[in-house]
Amino acid sequence: MNHRQQTVIALLLAGLWGAALGHLNLNGGIGLLDRMEASLADIRSVIVGARTPPPVVSIVAIDDRTAATHGYPLGRATLARLVDAITGLKPKALALDILLVDPGPEEGDAALTSALGRGPSVIAAAATFAQSRQRVARADDPLAAIPEADQLLLPLPRFAEAAAVGIVNVVTDQTGTPRFIPLISRASNRLDPAFPLRVASVALGVDPSIERDAVFLGALRIPTDIGQRLPVTFYGRHGSIATFSAADAMDGRLPADAVAGRIVVIGSTVTGGGDVFPTPFDPVMPGVEVMSTAITHLVTGDGMVRDHRIRLIDAGTAVVLPLILVSLIAWRRSAAGYLIIVLTLVVWAVFNLSAFVHGYWLSAALPIAAALPPALIFGAAELWRDRRRASHFAEQSALLQRIEAPGLGEWLARDPNFLAEPVRQNAAVVFIDLSGFTGLSEKLGPAKVSEVLSGFFELIDEEARAHHGAITSFMGDGAMILFGLPQPADDDATRAVACAVRLCERTRSWLRTQAGFADKIGFKVGAHCGPIVASRLGSGERQQITAAGDTVNVGSRLMEVAASHGVELALSAEIVRAAGPDSVLLKSGRIEGPMETALRGRSSHIDAWLWRSRTL
Template sequence: MATPASTLARDSAGAQTPPPPPATKRTARWRRQTFLLAVGTALAAAALAWLLSRTSPMQLLELKAYDMRFALRGQFAPPSNMVLVTIDDRTEAAIPAPRIFWHPQYASLLRAITAGNAKAIGLDVFFATSVEDWAPGMDRELAAAFAEVSAALPVVLAYDTLQPSAGFLPLYILGSAQGMLGFANFTQDRDGFIRRQELQSRGPEMGESLAARLAAVVLRVERGVMDSKRRTIRFGNRAVPLDPSGFLILHYWGPAGTFPTISMADVLASAARDDRSQLEKWFRDKIVLVGTLESADRQPTPFYLAGRGQDLMPGVEIQASALATILEQRFLREAPPSILPLLLLAASCLATWFIFRFHFPVAPLLLLGSVSVYLGATVWAQRSGLVLPAVPPVLAALLSGLASYGAYALTEGRKRRLLQDVFGRYVSRDVAQELLTYGEIPLGGVRQPVTVLFSDLRNYTGYCEGLDPHLVVKELNEYFADMTAEIKAHGGMVNKFIGDGIMALFGAPLPRPDDASRAVACALRMVQRNEEYNRRRAEQGLKPLVIGIGLHTGDAVVGTIGAPEKMEYTAIGNTVNVASRIEGENKTFQSRLLVSESTYQLVRERVVAEATEPVKLKGISAPVVLYKILEWKGEVLCSADLP
């Protein structure tokens, strides 16, 4: 016949490897609904971000984000084989005649640059009308200088497509005959900034831009050849990528003033002195672009809003940037359109995962950190030649984050708040987090193995008689604070206070394989804390309050029990009753910590114990052997030891 002790041990055998409580159908359905809600939130945010990205405000914001990446990227050293000759204030002061009559000076300038052994000239100066009526011979003089210089090096003339009437001038007749004309008109974005440039017009003339014509003559090809889809233009073996509109995305080396400049006045002065050494120092083997610095020819570029003091960029420097982009092959390519939906989905899903997975403020901090990392990646990618969309993915992440918080408040947040309200004061932070991760509390009642701890203060009721009630409450609160801290530190749950006694559960609401070890280690620490507490009392001249603790391991029904008006999460069953009676036997054996056979068998390799004489417990017919736990082999478990 089995003894009660062996019966208790057999009842608790399953406590060695307690399985987690099975998820209910309702929990599984709730998890599925939460997952679907999160996915739906992410998809809706991605779709909304895509729709908003197609609106004018968002597209304008994307352009500004593109500009900001140039500013964050910083300034590069421009190509060393290019120089600008500028018509500046000093030139205006040196030439008293109106600029419309500067033909002799331009002729001298072309000859001076040629004398300096330049590689090519781009004349970004437009002659809108003939001056023959006021200065006979000037038009022919400039055309003659162009013909003379063109015999030594290529000279590309800029023209304005909006003023075709100037085509009858001798200069442009010669330039057209030699194939040395390039339009100087810029391609403006919707905000008036110059970020890209058309290299070849779409009309039947298929005119080339000034930069494209200069690139062709420098690379010694007849002209750039555009493919049928206008996605690439080839200059010989060099393929230049274009954006979906057929334009070249300009690579800017920096803000206005980045390219080296020489005043036209200085060049004319050196030519007048016949200072060839200076001219060669300026121009030898270089591409020279001539243009004005007047405000009417200045345009905003990505560097314009980069900081204080940034100026509009002269048109001649924009032409230099376009030419340098082709010759230096510093191309910028927009990411293919197919990547935008992927980025939107990734950003939305990541934001949703952050919100549903992490607490505030970790979730928004992770979200903002991810946004910052992505924006940094767009700067790095643009520096490497790839233009990634910046605003739509960030918009998707923010929209998804906000929407996820709303969904979270309806689902996960409500459940977490319930868990925190019910269990937050009774279990450790680790156990609470495990509950939240597991996603279910067995509120309806479930049978599972637990180790039940009962503690009590010896003769405390008699001690309290005649004492000030405020002092009694203060002493109890101090005592409970010490004991509760140890229970929570060892992964237990403070189930209830019964007068001066405590009932705690190890293995509920979630079981662990070492619940019995945690309970015994906790009880030993409670005894130590009680001794420390009594030493403090002795220093105050107060009587000691001796603790007694009983432990038993077995199956119990755990769940929320009570009436609709008052519910309590607790454990019920014979295991609880036995633990309570074991605690009471401390008086019999003058001990402080007793455990049952079932608990002892789970911890016997880790403790030093002493068996008691068989004792008869209420409700159990045969006597049972209990065990006095004397010490832990090694250090007693504390909160830092918990896995």
């Protein structure tokens, strides 16, 4: 399977993964992603920072000072006095965020009933569920996704006749932070609006109407999430919404402008009262402020938009983002490629945050969950593939270095076009060949022949490397070593002569170790220097660097001269002269010459020198 096919498969799998997560998110979310999204929503809220809420809601708090003065919980008669004090200041609506499910003293209950009836008011009820969370299959019915309550905790009928009733339930995440307000509650054969929705409806003087992804309050459209839930985002820390003590209200010290024309919510903030929630801005926020925040969202329409259209955008992002990342990883794994990947993620993050700032709650967890696994898996696969390729190239390079001199291999790596065109230059050549081995190989057998030649070629390779020569070819039981590539040097002849002498000494010692046939074979070496034509021969897939010309032919024929005179090494006068008087020839042996010598296949003669070891 080639790289293009692997990339296509990776893109297909990434798209399917993103589409599967997007589909699940469209139909109610995924527990793990919801937890991730809650944390990321908190981070975005903190980045955006606190903001000033619209001045439409005031809280009258039954706080510690009120409890110290009037007791806690407040008696029904005291609560009636508080409602009367607020109603007298002409609020747009009064909401009592207190459950009144049990009867109290008749005088107090009657007083509270009368007080609630003197103005537009709403009192709280609550729903309980057999399970912490229930799901109902979606349908065209806008109420189909609303979970059904197991029981309703309703206020006393006399209170419900005097005031409207709303359900105070909230939907929290794993940390207890309120995320949504269910605007509609279902219980057996009845539907009840949420406390914030009922308060907003009474304050605006309109009845709510419900669509699949929205609740209407007159002309005001409030987008809702699955199950007719209202997303809740907080304005800041506890006290962001104007809050006043109930003690001041009953003492007549409540500012009139804090009540007149506003929605007033009465609720408990007593320390240890229990009705508190953590938020991104505050570890303890009273439930009455959570309700007041939701009321403000409904009346002003400044809440977050997270509806079916937003979830469709999330699903699309969950498909597109992993496709982009996988494509970028497949396209270029370099500093520039990684920079583009980072910039892509930054652009997405900035867009997501900008949408959040402007009131659109796009999921951050879903695209991350959709994009991260495919990108990491494909990136790891590509890294593994690159390492395999690098390992393969390293092996090939090692093989090349075993055949070519290290300097020549490095040169080819730097310049792949080296010798793409033939080059004429000066160089020195050394030839070595075993004598009598061809006939002996028929008796040794293939395994022994391979073993012997491997040892012989390893010896040649070591000496070629030591003297910075390039083995351009192994020829049967011999080899050609070239000095002068990748570039000619002044000491090419000197190194070639030194290599030739060392080959003689080492080959002689090596032959003594070959038990059984050491006396049956010998060797011969020839060395010459002059102009050559270096080039790369072969097809585009398989090429070999080689040298040709009269210099190469003379070097090869000098091996015959050595054999005919019973010596190991024959050298041309040109290479002896180029190597200079300080070469190893005189130090390591005796030389004879120059002598005029005829070469097979060549009409003109050359001057040659013969070298003998001092140990022979």
